Amino acid sequence: MDYSIRLNGFLSKGYSLEETFQVLSKIDGATHVDLNYPEHFEGLTVEEMQEMLNKYNLKVSSVAVRYRDGYEKGEFTNPDPKIVRRAINIAKETSDMAKKLNSNHVILWFSQDGWTYPFEVDYEKIWVQSRDCLREVCDHNKDVQISIEYKPFEPRTFSLYSSAAVTALMCKDVDRDNIFVTMDLAHVYMKDEMPSFSVSLLMRNKLLSAIHVNDGYGLQDDGLMVGSIRFIQTLEFYYYLIKYKYDKAIYFDTFPIREKPEEEVKQNIKMSNKLFELINMIGLERIEEIIKSNDAVKAQEILLLCLK
Numbered sequence: 388m389d390y391s392i393r394l395n396g397f398l399s400k401g402y403s404l405e406e407t408f409q410v411l412s413k414i415d416g417a418t419h420v421d422l423n424y425p426e427h428f429e430g431l432t433v434e435e436m437q438e439m440l441n442k443y444n445l446k447v448s449s450v451a452v453r454y455r456d457g458y459e460k461g462e463f464t465n466p467d468p469k470i471v472r473r474a475i476n477i478a479k480e481t482s483d484m485a486k487k488l489n490s491n492h493v494i495l496w497f498s499q500d501g502w503t504y505p506f507e508v509d510y511e512k513i514w515v516q517s518r519d520c521l522r523e524v525c526d527h528n529k530d531v532q533i534s535i536e537y538k539p540f541e542p543r544t545f546s547l548y549s550s551a552a553v554t555a556l557m558c559k560d561v562d563r564d565n566i567f568v569t570m571d572l573a574h575v576y577m578k579d580e581m582p583s584f585s586v587s588l589l590m591r592n593k594l595l596s597a598i599h600v601n602d603g604y605g606l607q608d609d610g611l612m613v614g615s616i617r618f619i620q621t622l623e624f625y626y627y628l629i630k631y632k633y634d635k636a637i638y639f640d641t642f643p644i645r646e647k648p649e650e651e652v653k654q655n656i657k658m659s660n661k662l663f664e665l666i667n668m669i670g671l672e673r674i675e676e677i678i679k680s681n682d683a684v685k686a687q688e689i690l691l692l693c694l695k
Contacts, residue, residue: 389636390447391419394650410649412443415631416656418637419448424481426453433487447490450480463520464500464513477518482528494569496536501543518560525563534571534596539578550578551585558594567596573603583623590631599640610642613658625662665693
């Protein structure tokens, strides 16, 4: 399995972009990075970015749009058409960057598209407005996958794209072959979803294009190390990735606030490898038999086998 690494865990600790790439190039299993546009491209051409990636033998799994100042009332759902147009243009530029970097995958997280108070927004209006913006971005580069990362709240009290089901519904409404969904485990826990159910729902509808793996308590976007809190749910989640033959890089969206970022990356890789090892040790057929039994007591055998 390939693993993609979050760069801001290093950049926030004072590493330069090249220093980060250099450190990652020495970590076994760190094969990909996710880039943010425009922040990670400041002062760099796309050619210079590609040259630096090649130098350290790293690939790009996704390029994520980052909307910063000026979007307090929304990105695609902003009431100001000029701000909406600016948001669309940034998404298109990101799509161009992803294509040039041979990633062909863009992640859109709309931090401000949502509401706080009753009667604050016209729900149907913002839904249709966002849908039309997404269609335009999808049509800009039809060979680039456009993926919506959902999150139930934070910073807005209610996010427009709050769950797997709501985001899947928008994908159906957008009605383009290159519209998809990104799952982030900490966001899933914030919504009180069962991660494996969401994977099953999205994979069945051929809508899952990326996963962000981390952990959390569900009260906020904790971004904790993989499997550190919800071990058994993460194990089941990885089982379903195998079952549905998920073949893209797993992105570690974790936040090393007090930890050394390179050590946190190594731990995430070690834990992920261990989870896959445990699944293979128990055996896919045995796990499937336990699931088919529909017996909660028998299901605990999987956890006990991990503790041997």
